[in-house]
Amino acid sequence: MEALLVKLIAVIYLLAAAGYFYFVFRRDTTSRLPALALLIGFLLHTAVLMARFITEGFAGVALMGEALLFKSWLMVGLYLSIQLKYRLTVLGGIIAPLAFLMCLAAFAYDRTGAEIPPGLESAWLPVHVTLAFLGNAVFALAFGVSLIYLLQERHLKHKKMTALMKRFPSLESLDHLNYVLLVWGFPLMTLGILTGSIWAGIHWGYYWSWEPRQIASGIAWLFYGMILHGRITAGLRGKKAALLTMFGFCVVLGYFLWGDTIFPSRHGGRFQ
Amino acid sequence: MKTPTVRFHAASGVANDESTVQKEIVIVGLNHRSAPIEVRESVAFENSDLRDALARLRSFPSIQEGVILSTCNRVEVVAAVADSPAASSDITVFLNEQKARRSPGALDEHVYSYQGVDAVRHLFRVAASLDSMVVGEPQILGQLKEYYDAAQQAGTVGTILHRLFHRSFSVAKRVRTETGIGSGAVSVSSVAVDLAKRIFDRFDDKTVMLIGAGKMGDLMARHLQGHGVRSLMVTNRSFDRAVELAERIQGSPIRFEDFPQYLKMADLVIGCTGAPEVLVDAAQVDKVLRERKHRPMFFIDISDRRNFDAKINDLDNVYLYNIDDLKSVADENLQGRANQADKAESIVQDEVQSFIRWVGSLEQVPTITALRQRFDEIRRRELEKSLGGGLKELTAQQRGSLEDMTTAMINKMLHEPISQLKSNSEDQGEALLYVAALKKLFGLEGK
Numbered sequence A: 001m002e003a004l005l006v007k008l009i010a011v012i013y014l015l016a017a018a019g020y021f022y023f024v025f026r027r028d029t030t031s032r033l034p035a036l037a038l039l040i041g042f043l044l045h046t047a048v049l050m051a052r053f054i055t056e057g058f059a060g061v062a063l064m065g066e067a068l069l070f071k072s073w074l075m076v077g078l079y080l081s082i083q084l085k086y087r088l089t090v091l092g093g094i095i096a097p098l099a100f101l102m103c104l105a106a107f108a109y110d111r112t113g114a115e116i117p118p119g120l121e122s123a124w125l126p127v128h129v130t131l132a133f134l135g136n137a138v139f140a141l142a143f144g145v146s147l148i149y150l151l152q153e154r155h156l157k158h159k160k161m162t163a164l165m166k167r168f169p170s171l172e173s174l175d176h177l178n179y180v181l182l183v184w185g186f187p188l189m190t191l192g193i194l195t196g197s198i199w200a201g202i203h204w205g206y207y208w209s210w211e212p213r214q215i216a217s218g219i220a221w222l223f224y225g226m227i228l229h230g231r232i233t234a235g236l237r238g239k240k241a242a243l244l245t246m247f248g249f250c251v252v253l254g255y256f257l258w259g260d261t262i263f264p265s266r267h268g269g270r271f272q
Numbered sequence B: 001m002k003t004p005t006v007r008f009h010a011a012s013g014v015a016n017d018e019s020t021v022q023k024e025i026v027i028v029g030l031n032h033r034s035a036p037i038e039v040r041e042s043v044a045f046e047n048s049d050l051r052d053a054l055a056r057l058r059s060f061p062s063i064q065e066g067v068i069l070s071t072c073n074r075v076e077v078v079a080a081v082a083d084s085p086a087a088s089s090d091i092t093v094f095l096n097e098q099k100a101r102r103s104p105g106a107l108d109e110h111v112y113s114y115q116g117v118d119a120v121r122h123l124f125r126v127a128a129s130l131d132s133m134v135v136g137e138p139q140i141l142g143q144l145k146e147y148y149d150a151a152q153q154a155g156t157v158g159t160i161l162h163r164l165f166h167r168s169f170s171v172a173k174r175v176r177t178e179t180g181i182g183s184g185a186v187s188v189s190s191v192a193v194d195l196a197k198r199i200f201d202r203f204d205d206k207t208v209m210l211i212g213a214g215k216m217g218d219l220m221a222r223h224l225q226g227h228g229v230r231s232l233m234v235t236n237r238s239f240d241r242a243v244e245l246a247e248r249i250q251g252s253p254i255r256f257e258d259f260p261q262y263l264k265m266a267d268l269v270i271g272c273t274g275a276p277e278v279l280v281d282a283a284q285v286d287k288v289l290r291e292r293k294h295r296p297m298f299f300i301d302i303s304d305r306r307n308f309d310a311k312i313n314d315l316d317n318v319y320l321y322n323i324d325d326l327k328s329v330a331d332e333n334l335q336g337r338a339n340q341a342d343k344a345e346s347i348v349q350d351e352v353q354s355f356i357r358w359v360g361s362l363e364q365v366p367t368i369t370a371l372r373q374r375f376d377e378i379r380r381r382e383l384e385k386s387l388g389g390g391l392k393e394l395t396a397q398q399r400g401s402l403e404d405m406t407t408a409m410i411n412k413m414l415h416e417p418i419s420q421l422k423s424n425s426e427d428q429g430e431a432l433l434y435v436a437a438l439k440k441l442f443g444l445e446g447k
Helices: A002-025 A032-056 A064-085 A089-108 A124-157 A163-167 A171-204 A212-233 A239-262 B037-043 B047-058 B084-102 B116-127 B139-153 B159-178 B188-199 B215-226 B239-249 B256-265 B282-291 B310-314 B323-388 B396-426 B428-441
Strands: B022-031 B063-070 B074-081 B112-115 B207-211 B231-236 B252-255 B268-271 B297-301 B318-322
Touching: A002 A032, A002 A089, A032 A064, A032 A089, A064 A089, A064 A124, A089 A124, A124 A163, A124 A171, A124 A239, A124 B188, A171 A212, A171 A239, A171 B188, A212 A239, B022 B037, B022 B084, B022 B116, B022 B159, B037 B074, B037 B084, B047 B063, B047 B084, B047 B139, B063 B084, B063 B139, B063 B159, B074 B084, B074 B116, B074 B159, B084 B112, B112 B116, B116 B139, B116 B159, B116 B323, B139 B159, B159 B323, B188 B215, B188 B297, B188 B318, B188 B323, B207 B215, B207 B256, B215 B231, B215 B239, B215 B268, B231 B239, B231 B256, B239 B252, B252 B256, B256 B282, B282 B297, B282 B310, B310 B318, B318 B323, B323 B396, B323 B428, B396 B428
Parallel strands: B207 B231, B207 B268, B231 B252, B268 B297, B297 B318
Antiparallel strands: B022 B074, B022 B112, B063 B074
């Protein structure tokens, strides 16, 4: 039953994605339908996660498949909250397909009865995981915003005015949003890493173990820190900032998807 | 193909009209395609003359209602008339008289005339800006409304033109919202503003620097001001000219030797001097950007020679458009509008059909009402007679039942003919035939 629901959620996100693309390329439509579809998908998504949480506890979000479900939920939720303040309908055209892919992957990944190994059950798990995932979700949005920025910038530089551009917000507001997301995402990521380290210290005895996961997170953290610093002091903005932000997220994403296969460790999907 | 005639019965609001006079719509005039500007100017009506002109128009016996439209691109008379051919020639005479005041010569080769469905279509097209010099321009609708209002105040608008014009306003609105006909800037100034909007979120905290005193630059600066820019700097080789222009547009004058130092304060820089040498080069802009912490800059080069080094566009966070770039965007948008025009034409066609149907259906209403009234009169009279005579022993309740029965009977008898009448509104000719037949057969004439 639940598998069916997850599939349904994925389909709804796919419809929303299609709706957004249609909206972006045609003039005589509103974005209300895809936005509504996204909201409905999100509500269903929330219900499934809550049910999961009630029956399985936090284990329901820790393993690979569930993690994708949780992450995509955070991402969509964040996008919908941002929509309240910044009108970024076009970003929906990036978030919705991402959410669709993540839910599809969540469905496809092997999910045996998830159980957290004893000893790992502590309050640190949900705190660390949520903070880390939230940070990721923020950077996922920053990725989307940067992508749109780059598209718009390219059109302007190459002197091509297409109807598509009318749907995009101005470069200034995109850049500003990127900055805001970075300002929120970086502390979240920092706290995510800190809580993870503290928990590791408590549970295994050492805070930093040069695990691939920690290293990758560290690299990403330094990267984003660099961007934030550059923004504040050296006027790093616009195209360069957008490219770096996108690259940073690719690192995060890349590790999340393949890191465990390339670098198996205690972290991620297998708790040993 | 024979154009079907459109006739309207009208309970006219104009005092000395007979209520069952059949009327048609006629439009006679000239526009930017049929007449050169000198001819148009010689026929144009001044706003101060309008009231008198409308009164003169109404004094022609063939013309019951009239609106005069006089803009720089067209002079047209829209009228509701009893006899189309007579009215057409009367209006032509009227326009010739107007012209004769200014210059001799006849208008006949420049004047066109539309009648009936064609007139309706023409007015809808004009309102939707399909007949304008620049398709999709937004002024024509406002102008149409103004001239309609003037005619209404002068008392020359009756129910026909009232319905026609109001419908044309909503057709115009529909065309604008459902097609891209008005979208995409088609003038160099508005293209520049559009581009600026893609770069900047708001204008009220931005500064514009205007280099040179060219007319185009002045226009563009004003355009930007209209969109919220409050801070303007003006510089020119001649400081006096700069001061003069700055005063006019409420900006600050800067001495020409000093302007490079002020560049870092400018978000938009407009270049419109006739100078043969480049005023700002890429290296300069690179430095300025650093001083500005890379806040974006938009350079607009509308001079004949290049005021700004083309390599400026290669820098990050800077955008440079020259006049050719702006023109090509404008041309693309114009093309886009032309493509949307087809869609607009089919909307207009739809609306013409539905207007004809709607007017046709309105014709039925007085007749249907009169028919119901006639039947009800007969019912009541007969009922009174019987209740006073042979049925006077009936109780109140029984009288009530009788009342109900007779009413129900009448309704059921009328139901079929009336719904047949209504459902026939597709073919206006037939529908009017039935209406006329009903009136004749039941002696409803004069109601």
